[in-house]
Each structure stands twice: as structure tokens, then as C-alpha cells.
Amino acid sequence: MSLETRDCTLSKAQTDAIERGLARIGAEESLVIVTNDLQTSVRDHFSHDARYASYSTSRGGGQVAAKTVTHSSGPAIFIDHELFNLATIDANERLLAHEGGHVVAARKGEEFVSRHHMVGSQEEYDLLASVGIAIEEFRIERELADMGYEEGPMGHIDSMGWMLHTTSVDLLTALLDPEAGADPAVLREKVTSVLADFVKVLGYAAGAVVAKLAGQFPVDRLDKHGVDNWDDYVGDHWAALVNILSDIPGIGTPMTDVEIEGALARSLDWYVQWMGRVGFTLNVGVDGVSFLRSSTDDLWTARLQRAAAENALREVQEDVS
Known part of the structure; x- marks a missing residue:
């Protein structure tokens, strides 16, 4: 060292x-x-x-x-x-x-990023890189759990509750940004940056869950706002993610390029579907790439109201503490 x-x-x-x-x-x-x-x-x-x-x-x-x-x-x-x-x-x-x-x-040459050849555009690569980073976090956390380490700070229930809240707030902020409203490329950059941070945390948290054969994240330990946020932003996509990641070994077990790129392709498919759940769609066609909000105003209004209520509660809790 x-x-x-x-x-x-x-x-x-x-x-x-x-x-x-x-x-x-x-x-x-x-x-x-x-x-x-x-x-x-x-x-x-x-x-x-x-x-x-x-x-x-x-x-x-x-x-x-x-x-x-x-x-x-x-x-x-x-x-x-x-x-x-x-x-x-x-x-x-x-x-x-x-x-x-x-x-x-x-x-070992097993990084999940820098594999541009798997996709046809920079916009698609940005998504691929996001899931690649999340998978590497998962592999490390799975290895550490197998070695007997306690769960890491990002996998802790309080961290997940806070991350769910900040993800919702940051997405709302991006949608209300006049620059993003006028330019779809700016909206894509802001939204995918927020989603990349959150999917990284999901990968991190999944490491210990898969290693312990638990399957489920302990959602019932979140507060009401956390449960509502989880059900809204994650829901049954968690089980689908864990199903994919369960086949990926810890960082101490070698993976071939074929295995890495297979895992990446499956994870990218999951990511695109999950992004649709959150409310956004990336379309790739002969005329180029478009990034669109695919969710309703009613959904985002409900999210805004929930985020405001949670923010008020957190401020009260901070004052008490």
C-alpha cells in the first residue's frame, strides 16, 4: 500500500x-x-x-x-x-x-463501463454506464457480505429512505427547471443523472440482500413516506432486479467478457423498463434519439404533494432533535 x-x-x-x-x-x-x-x-x-x-x-x-x-x-x-x-x-x-x-x-479488466460497442448512441451508453456502475457496486457488496462484513451505509434503511426522498425532489426540480422544459437534451441529462445515483444505491443495497438469500429489501422498516416512495419508484422492479443480479458473482469470482456483457444487456433492459415506471422514455429510431416524459401530470402532482409533506415532517424531526 x-x-x-x-x-x-x-x-x-x-x-x-x-x-x-x-x-x-x-x-x-x-x-x-x-x-x-x-x-x-x-x-x-x-x-x-x-x-x-x-x-x-x-x-x-x-x-x-x-x-x-x-x-x-x-x-x-x-x-x-x-x-x-x-x-x-x-x-x-x-x-x-x-x-x-x-x-x-x-x-482484472472486469469493469462494467467503457463498453461503447454494445449500444449505438451516446444517450444509450449513458444508461449502460449507469447500470454498469450499479452492477460493480453490487458485486463488491455481495463479496463483502460473503466475507462477513455488516451492511454498508448506503444499504442502511435510513439511507434508502433519504435517497428515495431526494430522488423524488431532484426529479421534480428537473421537471420544473425552465431550461429543461425548453430543451429535451437538458431534461435528459438532469433526469438520467438523478436516476444513475439512485440505481447505484439499489445495486449497492442488493449486494447484501442477495448474499443473505433474503430476496426482499426490508421495506416495512421504512416510514410511511418511504414505503409510498418505494412502492411508487421501485415496487416489483426490485424483484426483477434481484433476479438478474443473483446470477452475477461477487468481485472475487472471475467473469468473462461474454458473462459481463450478457449481464449488462439484461440489466440495461431492466433499466429502460424501470425508467418507464419512473415516468420517462428514451426512444431510439432512424430519426435519432428522443427523451420524453411519459407520465401524467396527476402522477407528478401526487409526488410533489408527498415530497412536500415528507419535507415538512423531516424539518419538524430536525427541530425536535
């Missing part, structure tokens, strides 16, 4: 946790950068690559605790020092095991 700290220090227990996590997943030779400014560190480290010039750590109303970049110049794991300090040593170890899983996938 090559460890760098930027404007921060680590305890021996934290350093040992980093080493253990990487060793357990098989990514001992990783470069790890612990920093007080994760966003700037990622941008600076890959300043030669314009894709990272606008990298942001904001995600679904929260902040990124770690970011692994599997770049052609070499993979690097970035850790937010402030959030790392707030976590337990066991959680620190688990975090590095998860991030090391991305390094393992890249080292």
Missing part, C-alpha cells in the same frame, strides 16, 4: 484499518490518499484529464466519504479525512475493502 495524507494525520489504528481492508479484498498495492478536501484532491491529482475538472463530492443530499478512480495512469483511492475520523475503526476497514473492490475490478 502507498499511503499519502494531505493536510491531515492518521492514527495507527486508522492506518492498520486501511491496510486490513485492502488486504481482505486483495487490493494491497493500492494508492490511498487521505485528504481534508476530497473534491480538490481528485481534481488536482487528475488535472491532466478534463473529465475530472468539475468533479463534485455532492451526492443525493449527502457527501462522498471516498472516491476510487481507476484511471489509465493508475488507480487511486481518495478518502475524506473528516468523515473517516467520524467513523469507527471497523467502518474504516469496511470502507477500504469496498473501495479496494473497485481497484480489483479494474485490475
Whole structure:
């Protein structure tokens, strides 16, 4: 392991946790950068690559605790020092095991992204990349569950409730954006960005569920708004997703290109159908690609009312706490 700290220090227990996590997943030779400014560190480290010039750590109303970049110049794991300090040593170890899983996938050539040849347009590839990222999260989380780690923070019931709420709010915000209303390409970019973040969380959460042979996410542990959001945005598409992912092994088990692309194709079909459930359709034809809202005003009005009620409740709960 090559460890760098930027404007921060680590305890021996934290350093040992980093080493253990990487060793357990098989990514001992990783470069790890612990920093007080994760966003700037990622941008600076890959300043030669314009894709990272606008990298942001904001995600679904929260902040990124770690970011692994599997770049052609070499993979690097970035850790937010402030959030790392707030976590337990066991959680620190688990975090590095998860991030090391991305390094393992890249080292084995089993990343599910960068497979442009599978589709005919950039718009389709954006969807393919979204499900590819979700599958990689699933493979890592399935492996960690098989190794005996507790569920990760993104798979926790409170995180799912919050993600369902922020997804609904962000979709509503996109639809009400005048720029998106005037330009379908802007609408597509905003909506698919929100959906990509949410499907990544679904893949993450499915890892432990599949490993434990549970099948179902514990929806009954969500509050009423969470259950309503789940039924609206996910519903029976969860069982269909789990059925696809159950055939995909953890990150420690090799997969061939044929297996990877088969899993991607099935997952992309699921994603397009699920996107229709949420209320959007991507049409690909001889005249090009179109992205349309395929849901009714009544549905979005109900979603707006539910989001407003949940927001008011959360504000009350914050005041009480």
C-alpha cells in the first residue's frame, strides 16, 4: 500500500484499518490518499484529464466519504479525512475493502463501463454506464457480505429512505427547471443523472440482500413516506432486479467478457423498463434519439404533494432533535 495524507494525520489504528481492508479484498498495492478536501484532491491529482475538472463530492443530499478512480495512469483511492475520523475503526476497514473492490475490478479488466460497442448512441451508453456502475457496486457488496462484513451505509434503511426522498425532489426540480422544459437534451441529462445515483444505491443495497438469500429489501422498516416512495419508484422492479443480479458473482469470482456483457444487456433492459415506471422514455429510431416524459401530470402532482409533506415532517424531526 502507498499511503499519502494531505493536510491531515492518521492514527495507527486508522492506518492498520486501511491496510486490513485492502488486504481482505486483495487490493494491497493500492494508492490511498487521505485528504481534508476530497473534491480538490481528485481534481488536482487528475488535472491532466478534463473529465475530472468539475468533479463534485455532492451526492443525493449527502457527501462522498471516498472516491476510487481507476484511471489509465493508475488507480487511486481518495478518502475524506473528516468523515473517516467520524467513523469507527471497523467502518474504516469496511470502507477500504469496498473501495479496494473497485481497484480489483479494474485490475482484472472486469469493469462494467467503457463498453461503447454494445449500444449505438451516446444517450444509450449513458444508461449502460449507469447500470454498469450499479452492477460493480453490487458485486463488491455481495463479496463483502460473503466475507462477513455488516451492511454498508448506503444499504442502511435510513439511507434508502433519504435517497428515495431526494430522488423524488431532484426529479421534480428537473421537471420544473425552465431550461429543461425548453430543451429535451437538458431534461435528459438532469433526469438520467438523478436516476444513475439512485440505481447505484439499489445495486449497492442488493449486494447484501442477495448474499443473505433474503430476496426482499426490508421495506416495512421504512416510514410511511418511504414505503409510498418505494412502492411508487421501485415496487416489483426490485424483484426483477434481484433476479438478474443473483446470477452475477461477487468481485472475487472471475467473469468473462461474454458473462459481463450478457449481464449488462439484461440489466440495461431492466433499466429502460424501470425508467418507464419512473415516468420517462428514451426512444431510439432512424430519426435519432428522443427523451420524453411519459407520465401524467396527476402522477407528478401526487409526488410533489408527498415530497412536500415528507419535507415538512423531516424539518419538524430536525427541530425536535
